[in-house]
Amino acid sequence: MMLQVFKSKIHRVAVTEANLNYVGSITIDEALMEAANIIEGERVQIVNNNNGERLETYVIKGERNSGVICLNGAAARRVAVGDIVIIISYAYMSREEAIEYKPLTVFPDEKNQIPDTTLYETKLNEKPLETTKENRMLFV
Template structure:
Protein backbone atom coordinates (compact mmCIF):
# COMPACT_ATOMS: atom_id res chain seq x y z
CA UNK A 1 0.00 0.00 0.00
CA UNK A 2 1.14 3.57 -0.75
CA UNK A 3 0.50 6.54 1.53
CA UNK A 4 0.90 10.21 0.67
CA UNK A 5 2.95 12.33 3.08
CA UNK A 6 4.17 15.89 3.13
CA UNK A 7 7.61 15.91 1.50
CA UNK A 8 8.55 19.53 2.12
CA UNK A 9 7.09 22.84 3.24
CA UNK A 10 7.91 26.53 3.22
CA UNK A 11 5.90 27.97 6.09
CA UNK A 12 4.41 31.49 6.19
CA UNK A 13 6.32 32.97 3.26
CA UNK A 14 5.23 36.40 2.07
CA UNK A 15 4.15 36.87 -1.54
CA UNK A 16 6.54 39.38 -3.12
CA UNK A 17 5.14 39.44 -6.67
CA UNK A 18 1.88 38.69 -8.48
CA UNK A 19 2.08 38.80 -12.30
CA UNK A 20 -1.18 37.87 -13.99
CA UNK A 21 0.34 38.08 -17.47
CA UNK A 22 3.24 35.68 -16.86
CA UNK A 23 2.80 32.10 -18.08
CA UNK A 24 1.71 30.35 -14.85
CA UNK A 25 3.71 29.01 -11.90
CA UNK A 26 5.27 30.13 -8.64
CA UNK A 27 8.74 31.69 -8.61
CA UNK A 28 10.63 30.67 -5.46
CA UNK A 29 14.04 31.84 -4.23
CA UNK A 30 16.54 29.09 -5.20
CA UNK A 31 17.80 28.90 -1.58
CA UNK A 32 14.28 28.12 -0.35
CA UNK A 33 13.76 25.54 -3.11
CA UNK A 34 16.90 23.72 -1.97
CA UNK A 35 16.14 24.03 1.75
CA UNK A 36 12.62 22.58 1.30
CA UNK A 37 13.80 19.82 -1.04
CA UNK A 38 11.59 21.03 -3.90
CA UNK A 39 12.43 20.41 -7.54
CA UNK A 40 12.05 22.88 -10.39
CA UNK A 41 8.79 22.03 -12.22
CA UNK A 42 7.52 20.06 -9.21
CA UNK A 43 3.84 20.45 -8.36
CA UNK A 44 3.19 22.42 -5.20
CA UNK A 45 0.03 23.13 -3.26
CA UNK A 46 -0.27 26.66 -1.93
CA UNK A 47 -2.41 27.67 1.03
CA UNK A 48 -3.05 31.39 1.45
CA UNK A 49 -3.23 32.15 5.17
CA UNK A 50 -4.76 35.58 4.60
CA UNK A 51 -7.71 34.71 2.35
CA UNK A 52 -8.10 30.93 2.64
CA UNK A 53 -7.40 30.20 -1.06
CA UNK A 54 -5.94 26.78 -1.81
CA UNK A 55 -4.46 26.06 -5.24
CA UNK A 56 -1.76 24.12 -7.10
CA UNK A 57 0.92 25.11 -9.59
CA UNK A 58 4.55 24.24 -10.35
CA UNK A 59 7.90 25.62 -9.17
CA UNK A 60 10.21 27.84 -11.17
CA UNK A 61 13.51 29.14 -9.82
CA UNK A 62 14.09 32.74 -8.75
CA UNK A 63 17.57 34.04 -7.85
CA UNK A 64 19.02 32.70 -4.60
CA UNK A 65 18.90 35.14 -1.72
CA UNK A 66 16.23 37.27 -3.41
CA UNK A 67 13.42 36.21 -1.08
CA UNK A 68 11.15 35.95 -4.12
CA UNK A 69 7.79 34.26 -3.78
CA UNK A 70 6.09 35.22 -7.02
CA UNK A 71 2.69 34.03 -8.15
CA UNK A 72 2.33 34.01 -11.92
CA UNK A 73 -0.52 33.57 -14.38
CA UNK A 74 -3.81 32.35 -12.93
CA UNK A 75 -2.17 31.82 -9.51
CA UNK A 76 -1.70 35.60 -9.28
CA UNK A 77 -5.47 35.89 -8.77
CA UNK A 78 -5.22 33.84 -5.57
CA UNK A 79 -3.06 36.21 -3.49
CA UNK A 80 -1.91 39.78 -3.14
CA UNK A 81 1.63 40.98 -2.55
CA UNK A 82 2.20 40.74 1.20
CA UNK A 83 -0.12 37.76 1.78
CA UNK A 84 1.35 34.91 3.82
CA UNK A 85 1.32 31.48 2.18
CA UNK A 86 2.29 27.91 2.98
CA UNK A 87 3.87 26.05 0.05
CA UNK A 88 3.80 22.25 0.27
CA UNK A 89 4.93 19.24 -1.77
CA UNK A 90 3.78 15.67 -1.20
CA UNK A 91 5.20 12.28 -2.14
CA UNK A 92 3.97 8.68 -2.11
CA UNK A 93 5.68 6.12 0.10
CA UNK A 94 5.23 2.49 0.98
CA UNK A 95 4.58 1.67 4.65
CA UNK A 96 8.20 1.14 5.72
CA UNK A 97 9.47 4.24 3.89
CA UNK A 98 6.65 6.32 5.38
CA UNK A 99 7.61 5.35 8.93
CA UNK A 100 11.23 6.47 8.39
CA UNK A 101 10.70 9.55 6.23
CA UNK A 102 11.24 13.06 7.67
CA UNK A 103 9.89 16.02 5.68
CA UNK A 104 11.89 19.23 5.23
CA UNK A 105 10.15 22.15 6.91
CA UNK A 106 11.46 25.65 6.23
CA UNK A 107 10.39 28.54 8.43
CA UNK A 108 11.05 32.01 7.01
CA UNK A 109 11.19 35.53 8.39
CA UNK A 110 9.44 38.67 7.08
CA UNK A 111 11.90 38.83 4.13
CA UNK A 112 11.52 35.14 3.20
CA UNK A 113 14.93 34.22 4.58
CA UNK A 114 15.27 30.96 6.53
CA UNK A 115 15.22 31.25 10.30
Protein backbone atom coordinates in the same frame (compact mmCIF):
# COMPACT_ATOMS: atom_id res chain seq x y z
CA MET B 1 0.60 0.47 -2.49
CA MET B 2 2.07 3.96 -2.63
CA LEU B 3 0.86 6.73 -0.33
CA GLN B 4 1.11 10.43 -1.07
CA VAL B 5 2.55 12.05 2.06
CA PHE B 6 3.78 15.43 3.25
CA LYS B 7 7.42 15.80 2.11
CA SER B 8 8.33 19.37 3.03
CA LYS B 9 7.02 22.89 3.36
CA ILE B 10 8.10 26.49 3.39
CA HIS B 11 6.05 27.84 6.28
CA ARG B 12 4.68 31.39 6.23
CA VAL B 13 6.46 33.28 3.47
CA ALA B 14 5.29 36.62 2.12
CA VAL B 15 4.15 36.93 -1.48
CA THR B 16 6.46 39.47 -3.15
CA GLU B 17 4.87 39.51 -6.61
CA ALA B 18 1.75 38.40 -8.48
CA ASN B 19 2.21 38.29 -12.26
CA LEU B 20 -1.08 37.59 -14.03
CA ASN B 21 0.47 37.73 -17.51
CA TYR B 22 3.05 34.98 -16.94
CA VAL B 23 2.36 31.40 -18.07
CA GLY B 24 1.45 29.87 -14.70
CA SER B 25 3.52 28.53 -11.79
CA ILE B 26 5.12 29.93 -8.65
CA THR B 27 8.60 31.44 -8.65
CA ILE B 28 10.48 30.62 -5.42
CA ASP B 29 13.87 31.87 -4.23
CA GLU B 30 16.37 29.10 -5.05
CA ALA B 31 17.76 29.11 -1.48
CA LEU B 32 14.27 28.43 -0.08
CA MET B 33 13.75 25.66 -2.64
CA GLU B 34 16.99 23.95 -1.64
CA ALA B 35 16.27 24.27 2.07
CA ALA B 36 12.86 22.62 1.57
CA ASN B 37 14.13 19.99 -0.87
CA ILE B 38 11.84 21.28 -3.64
CA ILE B 39 13.03 21.13 -7.25
CA GLU B 40 12.14 23.15 -10.32
CA GLY B 41 9.05 21.75 -12.03
CA GLU B 42 7.81 20.04 -8.86
CA ARG B 43 4.10 20.17 -8.11
CA VAL B 44 3.31 22.09 -4.91
CA GLN B 45 0.26 23.17 -2.98
CA ILE B 46 -0.06 26.82 -1.96
CA VAL B 47 -2.16 27.72 1.09
CA ASN B 48 -2.96 31.41 1.52
CA ASN B 49 -3.22 32.27 5.23
CA ASN B 50 -4.88 35.60 4.47
CA ASN B 51 -7.91 34.37 2.52
CA GLY B 52 -7.95 30.58 2.93
CA GLU B 53 -7.38 29.87 -0.77
CA ARG B 54 -5.62 26.63 -1.71
CA LEU B 55 -4.18 25.93 -5.13
CA GLU B 56 -1.71 23.67 -6.87
CA THR B 57 0.92 24.65 -9.38
CA TYR B 58 4.52 23.89 -10.32
CA VAL B 59 7.75 25.57 -9.26
CA ILE B 60 10.08 27.86 -11.20
CA LYS B 61 13.49 28.66 -9.68
CA GLY B 62 13.89 32.27 -8.61
CA GLU B 63 17.03 34.26 -7.95
CA ARG B 64 18.97 32.88 -4.97
CA ASN B 65 18.62 34.91 -1.75
CA SER B 66 16.23 37.36 -3.42
CA GLY B 67 13.30 36.35 -1.20
CA VAL B 68 11.09 36.13 -4.30
CA ILE B 69 7.73 34.40 -3.94
CA CYS B 70 5.77 35.19 -7.10
CA LEU B 71 2.47 33.61 -8.09
CA ASN B 72 2.16 33.59 -11.86
CA GLY B 73 -0.71 33.29 -14.31
CA ALA B 74 -4.21 32.53 -13.04
CA ALA B 75 -2.85 31.85 -9.53
CA ALA B 76 -1.97 35.55 -9.30
CA ARG B 77 -5.71 36.25 -8.89
CA ARG B 78 -5.77 34.23 -5.66
CA VAL B 79 -3.10 36.19 -3.77
CA ALA B 80 -2.09 39.75 -3.08
CA VAL B 81 1.43 41.04 -2.58
CA GLY B 82 2.13 40.78 1.14
CA ASP B 83 -0.14 37.76 1.72
CA ILE B 84 1.38 35.04 3.88
CA VAL B 85 1.42 31.60 2.23
CA ILE B 86 2.56 28.08 3.02
CA ILE B 87 4.17 26.12 0.17
CA ILE B 88 3.76 22.36 0.62
CA SER B 89 5.36 19.52 -1.32
CA TYR B 90 4.31 15.87 -1.26
CA ALA B 91 5.95 12.59 -2.26
CA TYR B 92 4.81 9.07 -3.03
CA MET B 93 6.21 6.45 -0.67
CA SER B 94 5.48 2.96 0.45
CA ARG B 95 3.80 2.66 3.83
CA GLU B 96 7.09 1.53 5.37
CA GLU B 97 9.01 4.48 3.90
CA ALA B 98 6.31 6.93 5.03
CA ILE B 99 6.42 5.68 8.61
CA GLU B 100 10.17 6.34 8.80
CA TYR B 101 10.28 9.51 6.68
CA LYS B 102 10.98 12.84 8.40
CA PRO B 103 9.19 15.74 6.69
CA LEU B 104 11.08 19.02 6.53
CA THR B 105 9.67 22.43 7.47
CA VAL B 106 11.54 25.65 6.69
CA PHE B 107 10.68 28.79 8.68
CA PRO B 108 11.86 31.86 6.72
CA ASP B 109 12.06 35.24 8.40
CA GLU B 110 9.89 38.26 7.56
CA LYS B 111 12.10 39.00 4.52
CA ASN B 112 11.76 35.44 3.15
CA GLN B 113 15.35 34.71 4.11
CA ILE B 114 16.58 31.63 5.93
CA PRO B 115 17.91 32.36 9.42
CA ASP B 116 20.61 30.02 10.72
CA THR B 117 18.22 27.83 12.71
CA THR B 118 14.93 27.38 10.92
CA LEU B 119 14.57 23.73 9.96
CA TYR B 120 12.28 21.30 11.73
CA GLU B 121 12.07 17.58 11.06
CA THR B 122 9.75 15.06 12.67
CA LYS B 123 8.44 11.63 11.91
CA LEU B 124 4.84 11.81 10.71
CA ASN B 125 3.66 9.72 13.64
CA GLU B 126 5.28 11.96 16.28
CA LYS B 127 3.42 14.85 17.86
CA PRO B 128 4.80 18.04 16.27
CA LEU B 129 5.98 20.89 18.46
CA GLU B 130 4.06 24.13 18.43
CA THR B 131 6.16 26.67 16.61
CA THR B 132 6.30 30.34 17.47
CA LYS B 133 8.61 33.12 16.43
CA GLU B 134 10.47 32.66 19.72
CA ASN B 135 11.14 28.92 19.42
CA ARG B 136 12.21 28.53 15.80
CA MET B 137 15.15 26.19 16.10
CA LEU B 138 16.72 23.20 14.43
CA PHE B 139 15.16 19.97 15.69
CA VAL B 140 16.46 16.78 14.12
